[in-house]
Amino acid sequence: MNETTTANTVRPNRLYVMKQITLHVQPASWQNEYSGGDDCCLIVVTGGSGKLTVGGTGFHLEKGKCFLLAPAEAAGMKADADGLSFYRMTFAVWETAEIGSYKALSEAPPCHGDMQCQPFSQCIDYVEAIYRLRDAEDEMTAFDRHVRFQELLRFLFLQHSSVQAGGNIRKAVEQSIEQLGERYQDSWTVDQLAAAAHMTRWHYTRTFKEITGLNPLDYLNGMRIDRAKQLLLMTDDRLFDISHHVGFSNEYYFSRRFKQTVGISPGQYRRNHREGIRVFAPFLEDFLVALGITPVLQCSHALWGKQEYLGLQHVPVFDLAADTIEDMSGREPDFIILDGGMERWLSPDRWGRLAPTYNMLHRGEDWRSTLRTLADLLGRKGSVPDVIAKYEQKAGEARAALGRSVRGKTVACLRFSALGSSLYAGPEHGYTGPVLYKDLGLEPHPLVRQLTGESRKANITPEWLSRLDADHLFITFDKRHSSYEGEERKVLDSAEWRALPAVRNRHVYEVDFLTWMNYGVLSHSQKIDDVLRVLA
Incomplete structure (x- = not known):
């Protein structure tokens, strides 16, 4: 009897062997230079902040950052004022030369540099497990440490592969989103959607949220609610029929989700869109x-x-x-x-x-979102683009006019009451900042940012008021806390106030309280008119 032996050639396989893991908790301004050796080096930052310099390029370090250095790649590390905490792992790359033997390589793994490591909680679980097993002496515990290290590298390498193939992954998810738009009535699960896109649930959900800002099922329900809105206005169909048509199997669940999303019931939404609502x-x-x-x-x-x-x-x-x-x-x-x-x-x-x-x-400063919400509730969505376009055109024309007349001049807005004085914030916050400093391009006085920070306004003491040497001041008066007429105006008699450059130069402009202490689009438009009247 003749025997036939089939030989399968095994391609060379790489093996990653960890040599050392150390935990570093360094104080402010600590710095060190690592000379590139024969091994790879993985750095996982757990706290503080700092800078890593590799080949003349600087990388910011903070909690959640991972960086993989290739063999012979030198690097410098430096801690910021809050110190720096990190794990440092060195490992060798081996490759099978022939069956049963290995040779060391002095080249980089499939990926290196600034690494993706999300979710970081999963990354740090691997790292902490490896660190706990660092002094293992028995064979099984050492093998467990080896396995955990391979799992860590696999976790990092898979994300690198996803990034490299990002175009394909993104395209697959985009096609999935298009499919949802066509078949939103169907019963979907995230697992079904991920399987249809040929990727894991985790990668699918993460990419989906990067594209849409929402989780898949929240996005799907949003599509269903939007279609239900159209049917409520276009037809006289019963809520039962509409809910089933858009993909909700239960009318009561549909009504609950509709109210959670829109803020009112489906029936009220339909009633609000008729003419003459009070x-x-x-x-x-x-x-x-x-x-x-x-x-x-x-x-x-x-x-x-x-x-x-x-x-x-x-x-x-x-x-x-x-x-x-x-x-x-x-x-x-x-x-x-x-x-x-x-x-x-x-x-x-x-x-x-x-x-x-x-x-x-x-939503305060985001008046456009407020306008859209109210328009949706009251059946005036078609008016929104025109309202916003008119405002933006007006703001743009005013910005151009003011740019010629107040270039290099500083501006601030104050609110006075019997309880004290308030300075309103910069371009991102408050009733006035987004209009004055963002839409009109005026320059806030340095104290505006210094005192308000991320708040909408800040109390300003007489000492700070005396330093408010802005070129132009807009002021308004809050009578709510006054016990007698005019109490809120007492500040105008103070020495600090009278010494201000804007006061001496008569560049102080009193504005209407309810017009300026308001986030409405018409209020903002009136603020523009008020500014143009005195500054243009």
């Missing part, structure tokens, strides 16, 4: 008027007055300080929108008994 939106009237909606009532305050700039003289007034729900007899709204910041005056639970009520989480 809306009460205290101190959000600016947005209503911008959308072409006249509120059934306008809000007022005994000390502040009402928003005169809106031109709602014919609209009845509701005084926050004096009127109650009972005073609305005969003027009941169909729908109430409350600003989340108004709860001290208007309880959502109580007003909800008068009419369906939407309690808005006011």
Whole structure:
């Protein structure tokens, strides 16, 4: 009997052998130079911050960063003021020369340099396990350490492979998103979506969120809700039929998800889009008027007055300080929108008994998002692009005009009350900063950023006020805390105030309180007019 032997050639295989792992907790300003040897070096940062310099290129180090140095690659490390904590692992790369023998290589692994290591919690689990087993003497514990180290490298190398093939992965997920748009009614799970894209659930979810900003099922439900909105307005179909058509198997679950997403029930959404809805939106009237909606009532305050700039003289007034729900007899709204910041005056639970009520989480500086939300609630989404475009055109033209007249001059905005003085923040925060410093391009006085930081405003003491040598000052007065008429203006008689350059040069401009202490698009437009009138 003849025997046939089939020989399979085994391709050379690399083996990574860890030699040493050390934990370093270094103080501020520590620095060291590592000369490149025959081994690779993996650095995993666990705390503090610093800098790694490799071949003349600097890399920022902070918690969650990993860096792999190839053999013979020298590097310098330096800690910042908060110190630097990191693990350092050295390892050799071996390759099979022939069956049963290995030779050492002095070349880099498949990837090196600044490494992806997310989620970092998984990375640090591997590293800490290896560190705990560093002094292993028995064979099984040493083997366990070896296995953990291979798992760590596999974790890092797989992410590198994903980054290298990122274009293909991204394209696969984008195609998956298109498929969801076509088949949003189907019953989907994340595992099904990932399998269809030929990748792991973790990689699929991470890439999906990078593209859309949402997790897959949240994105899918958002698509279903958006389609349900269209059907609510285009048809008279029952909620049962609409919910099943868009992919919800249960009408009550659909209604709950709709309210969680939109803020009101599907039925109320449909009712709000009919003509002639009567809306009460205290101190959000600016947005209503911008959308072409006249509120059934306008809000007022005994000390502040009402928003005169809106031109709602014919609209009845509701005084926050004096009127109650009972005073609305005969003027009941169909729908109430409350600003989340108004709860001290208007309880959502109580007003909800008068009419369906939407309690808005006011986005403040992001007035465009507020405008879009209200437009969606009230059936005016088509008006939004025009409103925003008109504002941006006006701001752009004003910015160009002011650039010629106030170049190099500094500006600040102050609010005075009987309780003290407030300085309003820079380009990103507050009622005034985004308009003055971002939209109009004016230069904030250095104290604006120094004192306010990430806050919308900061209390400013007489000592700091004396240092506010801005070229131009916009001021407004809050009467709410005054016990007698004019108390909030006492600061104007102080020596610190009278000595300011803007005061001496008559470059102080008093502006309307409710116009400037407001986030509405029409309010911002009026601020632009006020600035142009005195500075252009």
